[in-house]
Amino acid sequence: MRSRWTTVALAGLSTLLVLRGITPRPALDAGADLENPSHTLRAAFLGPASCGTASCHGGNGEVQGSELSIWLVRDPHARSGETLLQERSRAILRKWKSADNVAPETEQLCIRCHVGDASILSPNDAGVHSPARIQDGVSCEACHGSAAAWIRPHVQPEWQQKSPAQKQSFGMRDTRSLPGRAATCVDCHVGAPGQAVDHDMLAAGHPRLRFEFGAYHANWPHHWTDGKDRNGHPDFEARAWAIGQATGAEAFLRLLHDAASDSNKAWPEFAALDCFACHHDLNERSWRLRQAAPGRSAGAMRLSPWYTALLSEALLGDEKTARILADLDKLKDRMTPPVPDRKAITTLTTQMLEALRSTPFISIQEAFPTPLILSELAKHGKKRLQSWDEAAAIYLALAALQDGLTEGNARPAREYSSLLKGVHEALRFPPGCASPSRFEPETVRRRLSALGK
């Protein structure tokens, strides 16, 4: 995690709260209809101050009760609104819109992901103006759901008896289950129809979204006790990886589906293709010239591997997943022409999304098949590795699965750690470079060969 989030000591919390202008505001639940909670599901946010009074989540000690302080001091999300007020955000927007006079803090698209509640700008359907502000950034309700309908009932003892589905009917998101948790992140971190970082925005300077749930979840300062997550699941991170792969793939396919099916959108959307297939140095000794890519003619476009490369390893499964994987092969093939057939892509992605949504996740199985997945990853590395994205995805998978290997007190093999280090080394961008110009699949292949054993 970057240091600016961790250097502020908790001791200065009260000063920080005042500096940020976060003082409790009255809960604005006048429009809440508790008999019919779904009415208020898309209600405006109340703002983090409503959650963070001293007796609720605004303490300054144990994790439980100090959620606001942890978020405010250490969580990158608390800064995501301020990001929009900075010159670099204006620079992105200027280029993206080809206009001089721009204000990211009033741009719906930026606000959807950097704050979450776009009704900050204008009253919602019920005519209510949100009391939340741009500076609040991605705050409590961006993940836990608009609190208008549940802020009062959730402190009553009966609330604890409610099922996750009942809580959801009040607008509270399921962040406890792993599928629910991963689904909470992807709209902002992969993108969603109407809230996407497309190639135009990347070319204007927005960082590439390269989400991997397992790694992001592990590197994010938690405001809950991890013991609850690991309870009964010592291989929590391996499960989180598998669920993150499926959830990320689903979000990616949803975006691709949206781009393909809407004739007003740019096509093909370059952000759905492999960045480094286009953005690489021309080099006479390039590995691309030395190695034929199986099943692809030279110079063909390539579907972005980031969210789908390891789907088969993550789903390891039954007949239904075999169908998804067969469709994925077709999709890769259909995306190779300079202008892919929109209709064919729309049909394929529809089919895949339906199948993915009805596929049971690996996590509900009793035992997580870590050794089996590792051997599949080794095979993948040996036979199919064709891009930096795939190699990076394999690295992140290995890092998450290390956790699964320690199950049953077996000491994690020293060799495994050095293998991880070796693969990481091979993935590094040269200094000053934003692409892997020295990447060689062969190096990763060699380093992965130890995994087969």
Ligand code: HEC
């Ligand atoms: C409402 C949108 C939104 C949601 C939901 C969201 N994030 Fe974020 N996240 C952001 C934005 C925007 C940033 C960039 C913050 C900035 O401006 O620097 C970010 C940054 C991060 C970072 C820091 C990344 C870095 O480069 O160091 C991590 C880690 C992270 N998010 C994890 C998660 C996880 C895990 C979830 C789901 C449980 C999640 N986020 C849900 C919008 C969101």
Ligand code: HEC
């Ligand atoms: C699909 C959601 C989404 C949209 C739309 C979006 N962003 Fe972001 N933005 C993110 C996420 C997520 C990150 C963090 C990326 C990471 O580190 O993984 C980010 C990072 C950034 C950063 C770099 C922050 C840092 O700390 O390095 C800037 C600047 C930024 N966004 C500005 C903008 C502007 C300006 C707009 C509107 C033109 C915008 N964003 C639209 C999700 C989004």
Ligand code: HEC
């Ligand atoms: C980027 C997403 C995100 C943001 C922002 C966020 N949370 Fe959370 N929160 C989570 C996740 C994920 C968990 C862990 C799963 C769980 O316990 O529901 C969690 C857990 C919690 C828990 C513990 C629930 C339990 O049963 O142990 C509380 C309380 C909580 N959050 C309150 C807050 C408050 C208050 C804020 C704002 C100051 C906030 N959260 C901001 C995602 C988020």
Ligand code: HEC
């Ligand atoms: C089909 C080819 C293609 C793909 C795939 C592609 N780009 Fe581009 N990209 C281009 C072209 C063409 C330009 C314009 C170059 C210019 O203006 O000189 C460009 C420009 C850019 C720029 C502007 C700065 C620069 O160095 O030119 C960035 C940043 C960028 N792309 C990032 C990405 C990222 C990140 C991805 C993957 C998510 C991606 N691109 C995928 C073709 C592609």
